[in-house]
Amino acid sequence: xxxxxxxxxxxxxxxxxxxxxxxxxxxxxxxxxxxxxxxxxxxxxxxxxxxxxxxxxxxxxxxxxxxxxxxxxxxxxxxxxxxxxxxxxxxxxxxxxxxxxxxxxxxxxxxxxxxxxxxxxxxxxxxxxxxxxxxxxxxxxxxxxxxxxxxxxxxxxxxxxxxxxxxxxxxxxxxxxxxxxxxxxxxxxxxxxxxxxxxxxxxxxxxxxxxxxxxxxxxxxxxxxxxxxxxxxxxxxxxxxxxxxxxxxxxxxxxxxxxxxxxxxxxxxxxxxxxxxxxxxxxxxxxxxxxxxxxxxxxxxxxxxxxxxxxxxxxxxxxxxxxxx
Amino acid sequence: xxxxxxxxxxxxxxxxxxxxxxxxxxxxxxxxxxxxxxxxxxxxxxxxxxxxxxxxxxxxxxxxxxxxxxxxxxxxxxxxxxxxxxxxxxxxxxxxxxxxxxxxxxxxxxxxxxxxxxxxxxxxxxxxxxxxxxxxxxxxxxxxxxxxxxxxxxxxxxxxxxxxxxxxxxxxxxxxxxxxxxxxxxxxxxxxxxxxxxxxxxxxxxxxxxxxxxxxxxxxxxxxxxxxxxxxxxxxxxxxxxxxxxxxxxxxxxxxxxxxxxxxxxxxxxxxxx
Amino acid sequence: xxxxxxxxxxxxxxxxxxxxxxxxxxxxxxxxxxxxxxxxxxxxxxxxxxxxxxxxxxxxxxxxxxxxxxxxxxxxxxxxxxxxxxxxxxxxxxxxxxxxxxxxxxxxxxxxxxxxxxxxxxxxxxxxxxxxxxxxxxxxxxxxxxxxxxxxxxxxxxxxxxxxxxxxxxxxxxxxxxxxxxxxxxxxxxxxxxxxxxxxxxxxxxxxxxxxxxxxxxxxxxxxxxxxxxxxxxxxxxxxxxxxxxxxxxxxxxxxxxxxxxxxxxxxxxxxxxxxxxxxxxxxxxxxxxxxxxxxxxxxxxxxxxxxxxxxxxxxxxxxxxxxxxxxxxxxxxxxxxxxxxxxxxxxxxxxxxxxxxxxxxxxxxxxxxx
Numbered sequence: 001x002x003x004x005x006x007x008x009x010x011x012x013x014x015x016x017x018x019x020x021x022x023x024x025x026x027x028x029x030x031x032x033x034x035x036x037x038x039x040x041x042x043x044x045x046x047x048x049x050x051x052x053x054x055x056x057x058x059x060x061x062x063x064x065x066x067x068x069x070x071x072x073x074x075x076x077x078x079x080x081x082x083x084x085x086x087x088x089x090x091x092x093x094x095x096x097x098x099x100x101x102x103x104x105x106x107x108x109x110x111x112x113x114x115x116x117x118x119x120x121x122x123x124x125x126x127x128x129x130x131x132x133x134x135x136x137x138x139x140x141x142x143x144x145x146x147x148x149x150x151x152x153x154x155x156x157x158x159x160x161x162x163x164x165x166x167x168x169x170x171x172x173x174x175x176x177x178x179x180x181x182x183x184x185x186x187x188x189x190x191x192x193x194x195x196x197x198x199x200x201x202x203x204x205x206x207x208x209x210x211x212x213x214x215x216x217x218x219x220x221x222x223x224x225x226x227x228x229x230x231x232x233x234x235x236x237x238x239x240x241x242x243x244x245x246x247x248x249x250x251x252x253x254x255x256x257x258x259x260x261x262x263x264x265x266x267x268x269x270x271x272x273x274x275x276x277x278x279x280x281x282x283x284x285x286x287x288x289x290x291x292x293x294x295x296x297x298x299x300x301x302x303x304x305x306x307x308x309x310x311x312x313x314x315x316x317x318x319x320x321x322x323x324x325x
Numbered sequence: 326x327x328x329x330x331x332x333x334x335x336x337x338x339x340x341x342x343x344x345x346x347x348x349x350x351x352x353x354x355x356x357x358x359x360x361x362x363x364x365x366x367x368x369x370x371x372x373x374x375x376x377x378x379x380x381x382x383x384x385x386x387x388x389x390x391x392x393x394x395x396x397x398x399x400x401x402x403x404x405x406x407x408x409x410x411x412x413x414x415x416x417x418x419x420x421x422x423x424x425x426x427x428x429x430x431x432x433x434x435x436x437x438x439x440x441x442x443x444x445x446x447x448x449x450x451x452x453x454x455x456x457x458x459x460x461x462x463x464x465x466x467x468x469x470x471x472x473x474x475x476x477x478x479x480x481x482x483x484x485x486x487x488x489x490x491x492x493x494x495x496x497x498x499x500x501x502x503x504x505x506x507x508x509x510x511x512x513x514x515x516x517x518x519x520x521x522x523x524x525x526x527x528x529x530x531x532x533x534x535x536x537x538x539x540x541x542x543x544x545x546x547x548x549x550x551x552x553x554x555x556x557x558x559x560x561x562x563x564x565x566x567x568x569x570x571x572x573x574x575x576x577x578x579x580x581x582x583x584x585x586x587x588x589x590x591x592x593x594x595x596x597x598x599x
Numbered sequence: 600x601x602x603x604x605x606x607x608x609x610x611x612x613x614x615x616x617x618x619x620x621x622x623x624x625x626x627x628x629x630x631x632x633x634x635x636x637x638x639x640x641x642x643x644x645x646x647x648x649x650x651x652x653x654x655x656x657x658x659x660x661x662x663x664x665x666x667x668x669x670x671x672x673x674x675x676x677x678x679x680x681x682x683x684x685x686x687x688x689x690x691x692x693x694x695x696x697x698x699x700x701x702x703x704x705x706x707x708x709x710x711x712x713x714x715x716x717x718x719x720x721x722x723x724x725x726x727x728x729x730x731x732x733x734x735x736x737x738x739x740x741x742x743x744x745x746x747x748x749x750x751x752x753x754x755x756x757x758x759x760x761x762x763x764x765x766x767x768x769x770x771x772x773x774x775x776x777x778x779x780x781x782x783x784x785x786x787x788x789x790x791x792x793x794x795x796x797x798x799x800x801x802x803x804x805x806x807x808x809x810x811x812x813x814x815x816x817x818x819x820x821x822x823x824x825x826x827x828x829x830x831x832x833x834x835x836x837x838x839x840x841x842x843x844x845x846x847x848x849x850x851x852x853x854x855x856x857x858x859x860x861x862x863x864x865x866x867x868x869x870x871x872x873x874x875x876x877x878x879x880x881x882x883x884x885x886x887x888x889x890x891x892x893x894x895x896x897x898x899x900x901x902x903x904x905x906x907x908x909x910x911x912x913x914x915x916x917x918x919x920x921x922x923x924x925x926x927x928x929x930x931x932x933x934x935x936x937x938x939x940x941x942x943x944x945x946x947x948x949x950x951x952x953x954x955x956x957x958x959x960x961x962x963x964x965x966x967x968x969x970x
Binding site (some may be wrong): 041044057144151152153164236241242244246247249287288291294 | 686689712713714715716718721722724725726727729730733734735745746747748749750751754812813845847848
Binding site (some may be wrong): 015016017189190191192195198199201202203205206207208209210211212269270 | 397416417418421427429433434435436437438439442446447448449454459460462483484485
């Protein structure tokens with residue numbers, strides 16, 4: 001137990017707002033080992049790639065959500081944004097536009113949705129839950145409007161190839177996910193953007209008094225979230241081969257689960273993208289492993305909820321002990 | 326966001342030619358919140374390397390005054406001069422750019438950020454990284470460690486502020502204010518959360534700052550703070566300057582009596598234009 | 600107040616009845632004709648026999664007659680066979696009935712099931728396909744009901760060279776096993792119209808169908824069949840007496856909400872005959888009619904647990920006339936029989952359609968005895 005204790009309290013987890021929850025890392029290790037024993041299919045290269053492919057879409061959307069939550073905000077509109085972005089790109093391709101134009105327009109749509117969220121929250125001071133809940137409904141409606149409620153089957157090979165193609169054995173969508181994470185993992189600790197996300201989430205008034213334009217930075221954070229949601233929507237369509245106005249319904253809950261599991265605080269100021277990534281790995285490893293182990297899907301949900309609770313509870317207890325000590 | 330506008334003021338300090346203009350001068354500053362007048366035609370000068378204490382009852386206008394000086398509030402009317410030049414402060418950032426630093430009563434620190442990050446918040450040091458300008462974390466950590474050491478303190482600047490004691494946090498706020506060599510330091514109730522020993526340390530530090538030529542404006546409701554630190558005491562009552570006095574020219578007991586009279590508005594008050 | 604509103608309602612009805620009844624009074628005879636050429640609803644003469652070619656990893660057409668009804672003969676599969684089962688959505692009764700019977704057969708016949716829940720989600724269906732391949736399924740029963748994802752799902756199985764049969768939604772290069780969509784809708788529509796006719800209301804009917812284009816053209820054929828079925832009994836209806844609403848969440852409560860609003864917007868709808876793609880939605884529609892105090896009935900399609908339970912309740916109480924039985928518990932018998940054919944290299948019709956029966960309060964206990 002001493003070894004375990006020193007492992008859990010080691011400084012390798014980082015400090016302060018960007019510290020990882022060692023309980024989460026331990027859970028990943030334990031689940032990984034357990035699943036390797038439970039199912040002979042789990043611990044194979046193809047299957048681990050399956051896990052990666054399955055988590056790509058939630059994973060990309062989780063980047064923006066992580067930033068928003070660390071900055072003390074919330075975005076419920078990402079599922080709708082994903083659907084609308086996919087619909088717009090598919091519709092534009094059907095109308096004869098090129099794939100580059102369609103993708104740019106889709107990402108642009110996501111950024112506009114994020115900007116609208118940001119203006120409502122930052123300048124009109126509407127509660128983020130309410131503002132993005134309203135946007136969830138509005139954007140979902142617009143996704144239906146784009147195609148009059150019909151789904152569009154994607155025929156563009158470039159787009160489809162993103163969902164099915166590979167480079168050196170690694171699926172493109174997984175590479176895109178890794179690139180997005182690398183970009184933000186490099187950006188956040190080195191940029192004022194990253195620094196101010198934490199400052200605003202920690203104490204927005206202090207940030208403002210320090211001369212930071214919290215309104216403009218918040219706007220930028222929500223725009224980033226809209227952009228990653230739109231990219232996730234494009235990847236979802238690439239993977240399923242169709243764009244549906246009803247796609248990604250309820251996705252925001254998966255995304256938020258991963259972000260919270262990863263250690264981001266709903267009070268703002270704390271969390272890391274690396275934590276989110278580990279949270280995603282845990283969630284999707286469980287999905288994958290329990291299916292391979294032929295666990296009925298209802299029980300899978302119970303297990304997932306239980307693990308989320310355990311990880312968060314552990315973090316609370318550990319922090320409580322540190323604070324009291 | 327408006328940028329600070331500096332221009333030569335029409336004021337000609339010819340009458341006392343040769344004397345430098347005061348660091349900060351307020352002329353007829355009025356601040357209204359809706360129908361409520363928080364400041365009503367305030368005139369105030371703060372000289373170079375002068376320590377001015379502002380004292381007054383709750384709601385007298387002390388906090389509003391200091392917020393006008395630090396750029397948090399814009400005055401409804403009146404003029405602010407900085408080294409003789411007219412100055413409009415649109416934000417706390419404008420005040421900082423002009424060398425006016427503020428330490429807020431609640432310290433305005435981000436508890437989830439570490440000491441170095443707080444000290445440089447909003448004014449991060451950067452370096453080149455290929456074609457990009459990125460945060461120079463090492464330079465900031467080292468500079469912050471030096472600041473803390475210079476103040477005769479010893480704690481890890483990579484610790485989260487949320488884990489520091491009240492006194493340590495106060496020192497972080499002071500270190501942040503001093504990092505960029507301010508011309509003036511505004512302090513709102515700096516001793517409210519401190520133990521007696523920490524208060525004495527703070528006074529020592531303020532003494533050293535004065536020697537370095539920094540002007541100090543101290544808002545407090547503790548007489549002892551004011552008496553120990555300030556060259557001049559300004560009493561605010563109902564949004565106006567009720568009077569001024571030089572504490573070192575009078576025995577402390579008499580100063581206190583005068584201050585009390587001016588704050589409450591009883592008898593002697595109005596004549597005491599020192 | 601009550602008497603005033605009912606008077607107004609009555610007057611409105613009389614007025615609308617007078618204007619609308621005129622054209623329908625001269626209604627022409629109507630002949631139901633299923634559209635040909637729709638995959639998943641191919642007419643018997645349009646179907647071919649298919650054999651799975653492990654070399655090309657494709658079903659190839661072969662000589663022979665595929666128009667006869669397929670006789671299911673579930674039997675033991677080759678030793679060690681793994682049957683992949685991607686369930687449609689474990690949370691709904693229709694799916695659950697298939698699930699239960701499949702595992703029952705697996706126990707009886709001794710094959711292994713590798714399982715994954717598609718959860719009515721396109722991306723989950725793709726993930727499930729990857730997992731079934733990962734576990735070495737030899738043949739797959741694919742209940743992906745998001746038709747847009749069919750190609751993406753099949754890419755995965757084709758690459759792995761696994762023969763697939765798809766349940767109720769057409770997938771490229773897969774044997775279709777499922778409803779005769781048009782025929783099932785037709786008998787549902789005929790039953791509903793006979794009910795209206797018996798009450799002397801044929802002249803006053805409005806048809807409402809709950810659509811969901813996302814479930815594919817074949818599923819939509821149920822609704823076309825229903826509309827045609829009504830008209831074979833009551834005669835051709837004018838266009839303003841046939842309406843549709845999007846009910847895409849696949850739930851009772853969404854159907855209830857949508858139809859309640861529809862009824863509010865159509866006060867002169869007269870005797871409403873409603874249906875949707877399945878029982879839960881049909882049940883939501885009947886609830887809406889009952890709660891709004893309006894006239895009409897809804898029918899369910901599938902006869903899952905919801906449909907059976909609702910059918911047992913007298914129609915005057917819940918306005919649920921009955922359901923078109925799909926016998927989901929029979930699907931696995933067909934599926935296992937087809938799986939045996941495929942693995943034995945035998946030819947299978949490219950589409951296998953199941954028989955449908957309309958069950959009412961009177962007949963429900965024969966098919967599904969009350970416990």
